[in-house]
Amino acid sequence: MKRVAIVGSGQTHHTGSRLDVNGPELINEAVIRALEDTGLKRKDIDGVLIGNMDHFEGVNGVELWSIDGNGGLMKPTIKMTTGGTTGSTLAIGGYHLVASGHFDRLLVIGWEKNSESDTTGAITTAFDPIWDRMVFAGAISGLAIDAMNYCHKFGVTPKDAARVVVRDRMNALKNPFAHVRKEITIEEVLRSPLIADPLRLWDMCPRTDGACAVIYASEDVAEKIAPKPTWILAAANRHPYSYVGDVECYPITSLYHASREAYAKAGIKEPLKEIDVMELYTPYSYANLSWIEALGLAKPGEGPKLVWDGATEMDGELPINPSGGVICTNPIGATGLIRAAECAGQISGKAGDHQVPGVKTALSTGFGGCFWSDILIYGEKKP
C-alpha cells in the first residue's frame, strides 16, 4: 500500500444561490483552483473521483453530466455517493484509490447546488419508504430528537448550544470562502424561530451552493508537487442502521467507534493533547457539544464546559472549525471534503486568515444518513 498525501485544494466562494453557473461550471471553479494550487494541469491528473447527492439536483449520473467541468474527459472517472457523508466518503475513497497504487494523482471533487431543490423533500427520499418515510422523515427531525435526548441526559441548555454557533460564526468571518459570514450573539440564536424543539433556525447549518476539489498524490510524486504535503495517517468509518428508531443517540456510536479505530491507526492516545485542529461535520449546534464527547475530548456531559472554557477557540488548546464549520457552510456533497481540504490547508500553512499556528496533526469528520460517521486524521510527517 502506498502512502498518500493531499497536495492541494480549491473551493468555490460558497453562497446560497449560484444562478450564474450550472453544476458543471460550479465544479470547474473549484477544479481550476485546485490545479492552480498545485501547479498541475488537467493532463497531469490520472483520474477523477466525484460525488454529490443526486436527488438534490435531480440529475442522476453527475459524473457524466459534469465531465467538461470536472476534468474527467477521457480519463477514469468514478462517482461515490453516501448521502450526507458523501464528502468524507470521497476523502476516504480518494485515499484508498491512491493507496491502492492505481492512481498517482487523483482529483477528488465534492459539490452540491442545494438551491436547486427542496432539501427536505429530497432528503425524505433517503428514508425507508415502508417505515419512516410515511411517518416522520426529513432532514431535521432526527437531529432534533438527538439534541433533545442529549439535553435530557446531562441538563445541557440551548445557551450552551448557542455558544458554539457564536464560535463558528466568528471563525467564518476570517474565511473568504464561507457562506454565512455574519457575527451572531447567543441571544440572537435563542430568539431565532424554533424549527423542531430544541433546534432553532440559527442552530442549523445553511443550504449552500458550492464545490470543493482536492488533489491526492501517492508517495512517489507528492513531495515533487507540494513543498509540504499533508499525509493521511488514518481513515475509518461506521455506517450503522437503516431506521431512525435503531439509532443510539448517545454517545453517537458510529463516531465513537470510527474515532477509536482512527486513533489506534494513527497512534493517538490523548486526542485533545495530540491533535492540533479539528474540522467537524457538525450540521447543528448541539452536535458540537455531544460529538466532541464521543470523540473523547471531554467526559460525558462535559462538552459544553470544554467550549465555555475556550479550549476550542482559535487560540485554545484544540481549535475546532477554524473555517466556520458546517454551521456556516453546507454544500452537502462537498461538506465532508471541505473538512479534508481545510485540514490540509492548516497543515500545509495555506489556511490564510484562519490559519492556526503550528498545526502538525489534524482531524476531520463526516456525518450523514442515519447517524453515520467518517473520520480522517492527517499529519505533516510522512507515516
Place this chain on the structure above:
Amino acid sequence: MNSIEAPETLLWRESRIKIPYAWAAGETASRFFIEIRDRKKIFGTKCPSCDKVYCPPKKTCGDCFSNCGEWLEVGPDGEITGFTQALYEGGAHPVKNPVGGLILLRGASTAMLHLIGQCPLEELKIGMKVTPVFKENRQGNILDILHFIPAKQNHG
C-alpha cells in the same frame, strides 16, 4: 413500473416522488437562450486553443480547460448527423412519437440534440440540410426552437 401481482399475504405501498426543482442555466446558457428568444439567433462559443465551436455553447472547454469566451453566430441551418423516431411512450417527450436528431449547425463543431419535424421518416437522411422553426411565443428554453425541418421546405 411493472404491474404487481401478489398473494394477499404480501403487501406493497404505492406512492410517487414529487420534488420541485429550479435548475440554474448559468450565464453561458442564459445568453444562448436569450439570443434565440429575443433575436432568433443561434450562437456557439469557441475554444481559443482547440478552435472548436461548441453549440450548445460551453463556458469552459472540457479538454483544455480554456475559457470559451468568444461567441460566434452559427447556423441557423445545419445538417442531420443522426436521427431516430421514438415509437414508445416517454414521460418527457414533448410530442407523441418524436423524431429526435443530432443537428450540426453551420459553423459549429458539435451537434445539438433537437426535434425534426415536417418530414416523413422515410425521407429523412443523415447529411440532410435542415433549418430551425422558431416558436411564436418564446420562453427562453430549448423548445423556443419548435423543431428543425428540411431546408428546401422552408424556402418553398
